[in-house]
Amino acid sequence: GEDVEQSLFLSVREGDSSVINCTYTDSSSTYLYWYKQEPGAGLQLLTYIFSNMDMKQDQRLTVLLNKKDKHLSLRIADTQTGDSAIYFCADGSSNTGKLIFGQGTTLQVKP
Amino acid sequence: DAGVTQSPTHLIKTRGQHVTLRCSPISGHKSVSWYQQVLGQGPQFIFQYYEKEERGRGNFPDRFSARQFPNYSSELNVNALLLGDSALYLCASSLGNNQPQHFGDGTRLSIL
Numbered sequence: 237g238e239d240v241e242q243s244l245f246l247s248v249r250e251g252d253s254s255v256i257n258c259t260y261t262d263s264s265s266t267y268l269y270w271y272k273q274e275p276g277a278g279l280q281l282l283t284y285i286f287s288n289m290d291m292k293q294d295q296r297l298t299v300l301l302n303k304k305d306k307h308l309s310l311r312i313a314d315t316q317t318g319d320s321a322i323y324f325c326a327d328g329s330s331n332t333g334k335l336i337f338g339q340g341t342t343l344q345v346k347p
Numbered sequence: 348d349a350g351v352t353q354s355p356t357h358l359i360k361t362r363g364q365h366v367t368l369r370c371s372p373i374s375g376h377k378s379v380s381w382y383q384q385v386l387g388q389g390p391q392f393i394f395q396y397y398e399k400e401e402r403g404r405g406n407f408p409d410r411f412s413a414r415q416f417p418n419y420s421s422e423l424n425v426n427a428l429l430l431g432d433s434a435l436y437l438c439a440s441s442l443g444n445n446q447p448q449h450f451g452d453g454t455r456l457s458i459l
Contacts, residue, residue, distance in 0.1 A: 240389075266445055278351075278437055278452040279390070324389055333445040334380065334403050337389030 238262045240327050242338035249346050254312040256341045258325030261306060267328040268301060269335065270310045274321045282310070282323075312343075320345045349374070351440050351451035359457045360428050368423045368454045372440030378402075379421040380448060381413055384435040396421055397444050433458045 239261045248254045260268070265287050271279040285292045285299045285308075292299045298311040312319055322342050326335040352371045360366055372379050378397040382390035395403035396415035410426045419440075425432060435455050439448035 267447065269447065271450070279439075279450040281447060281449055284447050326389075328445060333378070333395050333397070333441075334392040334405065335382075335390070335439075335448060336392070339387075339389050 238336050240336050240338040242325050242341045245342050247344040248315050254315045256310045256323050258308040260327045262327050265327050268308050269326040271324040272321045315345050317345045353438050353451040353454050357455045361459050364428050365426045368436050370421045370438030372419050376440035378441045380439045381423045382437040428458050430458050
């Protein structure tokens with residue numbers, strides 16, 4: 237069935253780069269997404285990549301997609317304490333439009 | 348511009364009651380989706396509506412139902428509430444089917 241897997245926790249120092257990884261199983265994905273969730277809040281769309289692209293850069297964010305291995309990563313350059321949050325990878329199925337989410341990666345940024 | 352708005356923000360119910368959650372999409376968005384997020388997990392897809400028709404349904408019991416109105420706002424109804432229905436209910440809107448989805452802040456439902 238459709239599944240998305242993420243590591244649960246990542247800790248970095250302020251100013252370092254963070255890399256959050258995700259694997260997915262659905263072959264019919266159209267878009268792949270990264271969302272950010274702060275405590276008590278909804279999900280903020282950070283960035284997304286079309287499934288026929290390899291890379292997308294948006295200011296401090298870089299998304300890499302390896303479609304052959306079904307691996308997606310999010311790199312945050314110059315990580316700040318305000319980046320501390322839970323990051324969700326989501327797979328957008330081309331058939332139904334629903335999003336399949338991973339369990340989320342908690343990013344802890346130490347000063 | 349207003350984002351996705353959901354009401355109420357918090358709700359407390361008891362087992363067996365029913366609840367109605369409301370969502371207003373971003374202006375111009377015609378698709379609304381509903382997700383359930385249990386504490387510590389990723390959101391799970393419940394329904395998608397596009398142009399007032401149901402376009403997708405997740406693995407939830409018939410106690411869950413939804414509808415979309417002519418102005419593209421939406422309601423999620425849950426009957427015969429169970430303790431396990433306690434969760435954050437998230438609404439997302441998009442321009443169309445399979446377009447990037449933008450989420451509201453959710454309704455936190457607690458069942459006693």
